[in-house]
Amino acid sequence: MSTPVMIEADGLCKQFGSFLAVRDVSFSIPKGQVVAFLGPNGAGKTTTMRLLTGFVAPTHGSARIAGINVQENRIEAAERLGYLPENGPLYTDMTPIGLLRFFGAARGLSGSRLADRIAAVVDQCSLSTVAHKAIGKLSKGYRQRVSMAQAILHDPDVLIMDEPTSGLDPNQIRGVRALIRDLGKTKTVLVSTHILQEVEPIAGRVLFIHDGKIVFDGAPADLARKSGTLEEAFYSLTSQPV
Numbered sequence: 001m002s003t004p005v006m007i008e009a010d011g012l013c014k015q016f017g018s019f020l021a022v023r024d025v026s027f028s029i030p031k032g033q034v035v036a037f038l039g040p041n042g043a044g045k046t047t048t049m050r051l052l053t054g055f056v057a058p059t060h061g062s063a064r065i066a067g068i069n070v071q072e073n074r075i076e077a078a079e080r081l082g083y084l085p086e087n088g089p090l091y092t093d094m095t096p097i098g099l100l101r102f103f104g105a106a107r108g109l110s111g112s113r114l115a116d117r118i119a120a121v122v123d124q125c126s127l128s129t130v131a132h133k134a135i136g137k138l139s140k141g142y143r144q145r146v147s148m149a150q151a152i153l154h155d156p157d158v159l160i161m162d163e164p165t166s167g168l169d170p171n172q173i174r175g176v177r178a179l180i181r182d183l184g185k186t187k188t189v190l191v192s193t194h195i196l197q198e199v200e201p202i203a204g205r206v207l208f209i210h211d212g213k214i215v216f217d218g219a220p221a222d223l224a225r226k227s228g229t230l231e232e233a234f235y236s237l238t239s240q241p242v
Contacts, residue, residue: 088147
């Protein structure tokens with residue numbers, strides 16, 4: 001049996017006025033892959049992720065999560081999807097437990113199912129020592145873990161994360177990388193970044209976007225091999241307009 005496709009972009013385009021932010025982006029990610037979505041700032045990573053999650057509508061093209069058309073069946077697609085935007089949705093006067101109860105109820109979880117899922121994500125995201133502290137008093141690293149916990153609370157098949165290590169210190173980055181690798185054992189994960197050091201520790205595949213177009217799709221080692229290092233490959237792919 002063939003491996004099912006869990007994330008699919010088919011000719012995605014997004015235009016804002018006269019500016020074409022995403023240009024005919026197409027790719028598919030099968031079940032079980034962790035993929036780094038790499039590119040410079042302003043390349044179209046965040047816009048593409050918003051298109052994939054249904055946060056914004058495409059000008060042309062379509063997106064599917066677990067085979068479900070996001071524009072036609074957004075609620076059904078959202079049930080299969082965990083989304084972590086660059087600045088995750090947090091209420092700083094709540095505790096992590098309170099926030100998870102709130103988001104769980106919003107997703108239709110209740111009773112023992114909700115309690116079991118909260119216990120699972122608190123353990124998976126290493127939140128037990130801060131579970132009852134106000135989120136506003138937590139470090140940025142712990143806040144990011146709380147954001148990840150709410151994204152996986154409903155046990156989705158697909159995770160899409162936008163710059164999950166942005167602004168974190170080296171120790172916090174190491175912890176988030178380990179969490180992403182752990183999540184990748186059971187889920188399909190797409191992680192956007194513009195930081196080269198993020199790629200090889202977490203992903204077996206790279207999608208590189210520049211000027212709104214996919215300019216590379218392959219293994220990190222193949223990307224580095226093109227120019228000798230990932231840094232040189234990054235410069236080579238972004239030094240000229242597409």
